[in-house]
Amino acid sequence: MELMSSEFHSYSLKSHPDRLLVDHLGRVGRLSRGIVREKALNLGHQEKEILEDVAYLMGVTHDLGKATRFFQEYIQEEDERKKRSMRSKETTRHGLLSAFFTYAIIKEYLNQLIAESELRAGSETGSKTESETGSKAESETGSKAVSSIQLKRDGGMTDYLPVLSFLAVRRHHGNLINAMDEVKEVDSEGERIIRVAEEQIRSMDNDKAELNEILRRLISDDGMHLKNFKIDLESITSYILKGAIRDIGRKEKRLIRRLGDKTDLQLYFVFQFLYSVLLDADKTDAGLGEADPDSDRLELPEDLVDRYRESRGFISNMNGINPLRNQIYEDAMAGVRAWNLEDRVLSLNVPTGTGKTLTSLSFALKLRGRLNEEKGYTPRIIYALPFLSIIDQNYSVFEDVLAHGGYLEDSRLLLKHHHLAEVSYKRADNEEYKSDESLLLLEGWNAEIIVTTFWQYFYTLFSNKNKLIRKFNKLANSIIILDEVQAVPHQYWQLIHDAITVLCEKFNSYVIFVTATEPLIFDEAGGEIKEIVQKKDEYFQGLDRIELILRIDRSLNLDEFKALVGEELIAHPDKDFLIVLNTISSASEVYRSVQGLQLEDTETFYLSTNVVPKERIQRIKDIKDIRDIKDTKDTKDIKRSSGRGAVDSLSRRRKVIVSTQLIEAGVDIDADFVYRDFAPMDSINQVAGRCNRNSGSHKGTVSVFILRDDRREFHKYIYDPFLIGKTLDILKQVSGPIRESEFLDLNNRYFKAVKKGMGDGKSQENLSCLSQLAFKDLSKRFKLIEEDYPRVDVFIEVDDLAEDIWRRYLDMRMEKNLKEKIDKKLRIKKEFSEYVISVPEKFARSLVYEDSEIGYISKAELPYYYDMETGFKREGAGEGSMII
Known part of the structure; x- marks a missing residue:
């Protein structure tokens, strides 16, 4: 009424x-x-x-x-x-x-x-029985009533x-x-x-x-x-x-x-x-007010990705790895119509660089169509990723798919949600909501496709926070794609297994694990998870893009490693290199060493969370631009804003990238040689996916080292010793270079060893909180990202725009009207976040601005605290951290 x-x-x-x-x-x-x-x-x-x-x-x-x-x-x-x-x-x-x-x-x-x-039950007891009516059908109807x-x-x-x-x-x-x-x-x-x-x-x-x-x-x-x-x-x-x-x-x-x-x-x-x-x-x-954001759910054609791939020439392109990408795509699509809808936990476990993003989206759209047609409900598609460094990349792919399908920008169709996302919700009719309304719609996941982070997804499942739980109802009847699922901490495998099982069985949701290195959260042999493609083993075993060389017979200090890198860079002047290190301090030291070589026709890039996000994103774009120019030999449509040089000269330049682990999974970067400081097996496998990604004419090489400082190996600052131990156990059984065709078996043996030897104490603690409705205890115990020390967010005034944004931030803080204050804060949120990094408190305690919780470095202070190449200045080797 x-x-x-x-x-x-x-x-x-x-x-x-x-x-x-x-x-x-x-x-x-x-x-x-x-x-x-x-x-x-x-x-x-x-x-x-x-x-x-x-x-x-x-x-x-x-x-x-x-x-x-x-x-x-x-x-x-x-x-x-x-x-x-x-x-x-x-x-x-x-x-x-x-x-x-x-x-x-x-x-x-x-x-x-x-x-x-x-x-009514008493009344039914006195009614006619089956023997009185002689009708079994009537009796069953009565019992049902x-x-x-x-x-x-x-x-x-x-x-x-x-x-x-x-x-x-x-x-x-x-x-x-x-x-x-x-x-x-x-x-x-x-x-x-x-x-x-x-x-x-x-x-x-x-x-x-x-x-x-x-x-x-x-x-x-x-x-x-x-x-x-x-x-x-x-x-x-x-x-x-x-x-x-x-x-x-x-x-x-x-x-x-x-x-x-x-x-x-x-x-x-x-x-x-x-x-x-x-x-x-x-x-x-x-x-x-009276607006109902769910009253106008929108339709999305099942064949959106099919049409997109055809218009972009993916089907006709037979170069490099494209035939395999097409084969995997067709394999996945062939099974949608015959898929048993009772199988709700799915896997897309295929090699890196084979088009998992588009394949999983297309499968989800087709599954959505079937559920609408056969079950009478239309699922939302929730696409979650572990790293902010790749969320913009994948969101842009989805935007492109929708645009090619003739869909104008409309947040009701596609939205991006994480704590740094722009607070903007728009409709195709050019209606843009006010900041507070946009935030409400974004945080409510009011869209057909939501691109978000693991943090948002898992803390919606396991939290006591009002703001996060609000969107819990959107998980029901949804198709949830967990991309790069290997990033989930192994301590929570049992917790995630049990929670996803209930979500799928009782709330009719579907969960798709997408990865090249699938953890054993669900048992495929036991029928708990079903593979979307039928020829998984064949796809892995048929690849020969790279070989993995283990150079771990002894550990190297940084001076030894820098000398080795220098020799290799000089010996291969036309090859692209990617060097992935475990700590921010070791990465910056190696980067300075590479710069000191003054190599000709070489673009050098440094990537870590020590650099403000705006510059980090631009550097990743520049790296991809160089690759695109080399691949296409056509520079007409390449527009670059970094000032790194003329576009027409880039096709003759090779790139050398020094990075922390933020680059290892999902970032669409390609190199001929990859050097990796020692890490768990899945991390090694993932960074290998950045090598010869598009199957060039020459086989790529991934070399793994154990690096150390004066105190210990760098991996001991970062990774769980249990995972390192299992990785060493597996790799000790291997002799000689490891072919790419062997990666699947190596990964399976690793995850079996992890599952067999891991403790499930953390999962059991959290499961106990769930069953006892101990919401506050759950919030204390479930930690998707473990922090061993306090951190401080620091705003870095690296350019004129940052200077203007800081002035607007101060204006917002002085605002007396609460509604206006919130509105001003939301309007600068995205731009503000592009200049913020998170650093250990011990390095930034003195930078905290007045009574706020954020640190501040002005343009005048940059020489003392911030390097425009390597970012925030830290002290001491090994003080860096893996920040995702």
Whole structure:
């Protein structure tokens, strides 16, 4: 039922300064129910209908605590000083009282549903049996009708819904704490909570008629499955004061304590789903009003990538590795129509440089089409990558695909989301949303294809943070592509295995692992994961682009390594080199040594997170431009902005790149020779993918060394000794150069050794947090990126634009109006981030600007703190770190 405030002229209670409470509650309820209703869930028909009703009831009760006189006075107060004082009072806060309303009403809903089901079940027992009717079909229909409404208190999901709803509403304006801590607080602080609640409820006396009208209109909504559900305000408030607080503090505590004996993750996923539905609906209504970002889902043709590949000449190009790319693509596409839709965990495990990005996108689009056609729902495609250094690269490919398909720029089709992304959401009709609205839509993943980071994806799954969990509901019914999945820490394999299993089985999602070096998170032999291509072994074994040479019989110091590199660079004046090192300090030292050689016709590049992102991205683009010029021999369309020299001369210049590990996976860079400081096997394999990537006429060479300083080998500063040990064990079994055709077997043996020997302590700790709804503990324990020391973000004023952005940042900090301040911050967010690096606190403590948390280096200070080639100046060898 659509409710308009104009129908009821007596409404006066407000939820926001410009919004009536009845409008907000009704809208959030309807949005919440709509999100659940559109999802195909494997929780049972009855449970799905109950979840729809519970989501609706959470929406229409989540802000009932705002009906107190205290909150109404606060929301209408214009004096900011007085408002701050009022906000600090317990009686003004609405979250806990709203949660009690939600708990009481949902509990009453379930009681009435159970009573009705028992009544109808009793009625069905006295009805005609199969023997009386002589119809087996009629008997089965009757049994189905009974089971669809039968409810029992058996410790299942339904028993937990009242307390889950309480937890969600209690924290809909904050972050989650452990469920047990939440109910214990109600128990231990019961008397104080009752006193505050009594005062708040008494303050509602003058508005009882309006509250009754709100509840009568919203609770009797005709979208409810329990058509005759009714409540009475007096009975609800009486129960809150005389029973609900006691029940939550005692009965629900016992219920939650039982979770300690369970390992089932379904309850965690159901809660996160409901919580995210409420957050999404609430923020959408508060930020966008009547607009519904999901009301106009857009279609995408299944053959978008097919047409793109044809228009770009991929199919007809038989040079280098292109025939293999075409073969892999056709192999993957051939299986889509015959794919068993019950197989929801998939793998695209093919060699580096063979077009995994386009192949996985095309497979996802075709699978999306099948699910729409056969199952009646249209999945979003979520494409997640581990490294920011490659997210722009892959996003640009998707943009190009859509543009070739005739689609104008439209964020509803494609958006990029990570913490440094530009805050801009646009429609093809040239409508661009305001900064705060854009942020709301970006963070809600309101698009058909979302390109994001592992950080965003995994912390949406495993977090207590309100802001991150809001998009959890978008994971349901989605096709999730995890590109370069080998980057997932092995300590979390079991956690990710179990979580993805629940997500796929209960929420009808599909997960595609994309990598050349697939970790054994799922067991292919046991049927847990299905390979998209049929000839995987053949594709790996047929390659002969490179050979891997192990030069690890003894460790080298940097002076020895620099001398060796110098000799090789001079001996091969026309070859491109890539040198990947483990620490920032060793990389900068080797780079300076290369520069000191003053090699002719050579472009040198240094890449590390020590360099501001803007320059780092430009350098990667310059490297690719040189390759493109060499490959095409056509410079007409090459436009370069780095000032490194005339385009027509670049085709005669070779490149020497010195980098940290940020380049090893996914970055589309090609070299003839690759030197790699020792690392785990998957990292060695990945960086090998940067060598002779496009299968040139001469075989490439990847050489692996063990480098050290005066204290230890550099790999000991960076990598888990367990992974290093397993790599050494595998490589000791190999003699002579390793051919590319042997990489798959080598990688499989490595990951089997890792799985066999690894501990699963961290996974088990996190799984225990999930099963016990220990949200805060989970947030402390799950760390996708381990940091052994504190870090500081530093803004570096490397050019005139940075100087202007810093002035705008200071202007934003001085802004008194909160709304204007947020808007100014969002407008400079992307540009600001392009000049920010993260460095160990011990190097940057003195640079922190005034009372902010960010360091600052002005243009005048650059000579002291920042080198325009190698970036932030650090002290001491081995102090660098792998930063992804």
